[in-house]
Amino acid sequence: MTVSDIKLMxxxxxxxxxxxxxxxxxxxxxxxxxxxEILEYLADEGRERGMIVLQAESEVAAINMVYGAAGAGARxxxxxxxxxxxxxQEGLSYIASAxxxxxxxxVNRGGPGLGTIQPSQGDYFQATKGGGHGDYRLIVLAPASVxxxxxxxxxxxxxxxxxxNPVMILADGALGQMMEKVQFKDYTPAxxxxxxxxxxxxxxxxxxxxxxxxxxxxxxxxxxxNIQLQEKYKLITQNEVRYEAVQSEDAEYMIVAYGLAARIxxxxxxxxxxxxxNVGLLRPITLFPFPYAVIRKMxxxxxxxxxxxxxxxxxxxxxxxxxxxxxxxxxxGRMGGVIPSPEEVVNALGGLIRKEAVQHxxxx
Amino acid sequence: xxxxxxxxEITEQMECVYERPDTLTDMRLHYCPxxxxxxxxxxxxxxxxxxxxxxxxxxxxxxGCSVFAYHYLDIDMQEAAHGRASAVATAVKRILxxxxxxxxxxxxxxxxxxxAETIHTANRGENILMVFINNAIxxxxxxxxxxxxxxxxxxxxxxxxxxVETAGFPLxxxxxxAMLPGTAYVSRNSVHTPNAVRVLKKALVQAFQYQNExxxxxxxxxxxxxxxxxxxxxxxxxxxxxxxxxxxxPPGVLKAPK
Numbered sequence: 001m002t003v004s005d006i007k008l009m010x011x012x013x014x015x016x017x018x019x020x021x022x023x024x025x026x027x028x029x030x031x032x033x034x035x036x037e038i039l040e041y042l043a044d045e046g047r048e049r050g051m052i053v054l055q056a057e058s059e060v061a062a063i064n065m066v067y068g069a070a071g072a073g074a075r076x077x078x079x080x081x082x083x084x085x086x087x088x089q090e091g092l093s094y095i096a097s098a099x100x101x102x103x104x105x106x107v108n109r110g111g112p113g114l115g116t117i118q119p120s121q122g123d124y125f126q127a128t129k130g131g132g133h134g135d136y137r138l139i140v141l142a143p144a145s146v147x148x149x150x151x152x153x154x155x156x157x158x159x160x161x162x163x164x165n166p167v168m169i170l171a172d173g174a175l176g177q178m179m180e181k182v183q184f185k186d187y188t189p190a191x192x193x194x195x196x197x198x199x200x201x202x203x204x205x206x207x208x209x210x211x212x213x214x215x216x217x218x219x220x221x222x223x224x225x226n227i228q229l230q231e232k233y234k235l236i237t238q239n240e241v242r243y244e245a246v247q248s249e250d251a252e253y254m255i256v257a258y259g260l261a262a263r264i265x266x267x268x269x270x271x272x273x274x275x276x277x278n279v280g281l282l283r284p285i286t287l288f289p290f291p292y293a294v295i296r297k298m299x300x301x302x303x304x305x306x307x308x309x310x311x312x313x314x315x316x317x318x319x320x321x322x323x324x325x326x327x328x329x330x331x332x333g334r335m336g337g338v339i340p341s342p343e344e345v346v347n348a349l350g351g352l353i354r355k356e357a358v359q360h361x362x363x364x
Numbered sequence: 365x366x367x368x369x370x371x372x373e374i375t376e377q378m379e380c381v382y383e384r385p386d387t388l389t390d391m392r393l394h395y396c397p398x399x400x401x402x403x404x405x406x407x408x409x410x411x412x413x414x415x416x417x418x419x420x421x422x423x424x425x426x427x428g429c430s431v432f433a434y435h436y437l438d439i440d441m442q443e444a445a446h447g448r449a450s451a452v453a454t455a456v457k458r459i460l461x462x463x464x465x466x467x468x469x470x471x472x473x474x475x476x477x478x479x480a481e482t483i484h485t486a487n488r489g490e491n492i493l494m495v496f497i498n499n500a501i502x503x504x505x506x507x508x509x510x511x512x513x514x515x516x517x518x519x520x521x522x523x524x525x526x527x528v529e530t531a532g533f534p535l536x537x538x539x540x541x542a543m544l545p546g547t548a549y550v551s552r553n554s555v556h557t558p559n560a561v562r563v564l565k566k567a568l569v570q571a572f573q574y575q576n577e578x579x580x581x582x583x584x585x586x587x588x589x590x591x592x593x594x595x596x597x598x599x600x601x602x603x604x605x606x607x608x609x610x611x612x613x614p615p616g617v618l619k620a621p622k
Contacts, residue, residue, distance in 0.1 A: 030456065054458065055456070060480075061451040064448035064455075065454055066455070067455070068442060068444075068451065068456045072442075072456045072460055201422075201460060202421065209439055209441065210441075210444075211443070212442040212443065214443065
């Protein structure tokens, strides 16, 4: 890598560039702010470099095109933002059930409803708990920089192929729109492509026909499929948990935050440390699988945990599940597209510490 | 008097003039007696066999009575979400442009919940075949009104007959599709008589040939029956079809390449 390899790009563009470099064969999508640059970039650069890029008539059509292309063995993706991702939920459920690998990017904007086009983390539950009907999970990666918007694309496609499971990159409007430096890593798609003998490519005489379906009308058979899925999710949970811990060694308090909120919390940690507060940051990178065990272990030696999100408090439920009462957990969030400032986070941390101090005083 | 004939003697003495095409599996059809689906499946797969394209054909099944089409058609298939078969077919064809791709959908799937996909697939001129079974009723869910249900026709959700004030008009989706520049070939057929079956077979051959020539979207409507949903015997249903469906949905080629 040389300096000339460093580019200044929007998150959406960096992600789109990585999509091409990851060897994606096809993209199906529908314009929606704040992620339309992905479709635009691929319609130009992607097509130029051999990708099939189709602007669908709706998000519903787009996700079902992803189903078709994935079923035909292609490395494929769609991207959208919150309301569009809601429209895709039925299709995602089918894709998860039929065990098709694909990438879905949600550049999260404020909701509910038509909401706002400003950044939000309001889709955490939808992304991590299934989102559509039935018992299924997506693997969810949460980038926190333009660099990670690019890097996670390769990981997402590889994980999707490895587990035959849809993978979501859950970003937000700021990560999509902001410009930062980015370097594209060396990645040779041919070295990562896996055989897909299950794909519907036309049935030669030498094999049985391949069927892509999510319909298993006998409940016993459908339960077997569910058991298979649950075993897969267990395996994913064992193997794929990713997180980043910042200044956690001597920390008495930890902030837990992901994505853009983690960037803000990182700054808050610096400010609080300057004030002599021993605080660290835990940033879950995979939101499913969630780093429950890491948080649980950490909590044993902490005086308290502050969860910061750009929503009304969603991931905080998973943090509490991980901590199981070992240490107090408080929450600070802004909603509807408002981004919290580092100072607000420091104040919230102060509140947690004072509350903790009060509780200690009462105890003695 | 009871005549006893055993299998081997028949084959020795008689010429085989009619048999199951190799492109159909030997699974027993789940369709009701007299239903047109089985006939359409068979004709479609006869064509696939006769054109020698079994290894290159990929089918997309819908949600509805023919949701299990992939049990019977011995080719690679995908089962699409309700209404989305043509979107799925679009993607399969884009990924595998040298394969023959068809979607197979009923009236609720193609002309109600999937109308947007139907129109836009055809309007993009996707180089696929869309097979559309129109029996003017939702069979799978128990006989509810379809977008193509005739005025006055009784269904479980129009118990006194479909009326315009509450349910609007029957949708002639093939006519709409034929107006779109993306469609190359639009034909309306039926399978209620042996001759109609032969005509449908020719239309299917034509459609696959056009697909081979990359002419654009081919769309074949099959005006069919639903003896169970219509509460008729199969013969009554076929008579009723001719008398009542054909005036609104007349058979014939709506559009063909010049």
